[in-house]
Amino acid sequence: MKGLYQLIIITLILLSASTSYGVKVYICGTVADTYICEGAPNTNNGAHTSLRLGYHTQWKEYRVLVKFDLSAIPPKERIAYAGIGLWYYG
Helix, strand or coil, X not given: CCCEEEEEEEEEEEEEEEECCEEEEEEECEEEEEEEECCXXXXXXXXXXXXXXEEECCCEEEEEEXXXXXXXXXXXXXXXXXXXXXXXXX
């Protein structure tokens, strides 16, 4: 991957097919997100309003970490589909 991208997480959508009457939809928002940078591994980026992903010549590799609140999903629920909505600019 070349270049550096700014990401904003929109939502995580999970579809369950475990019910006999149809599909349940769970929409899970983020509870925490940050990015880590190879060039500054001890920097806390959790307060930033966007996430950086990709490669920068000075700062090297950027990676994204996202935590979602999955508490609305029952423990034994079978998830048939998971999708994440992302918006980027860069």
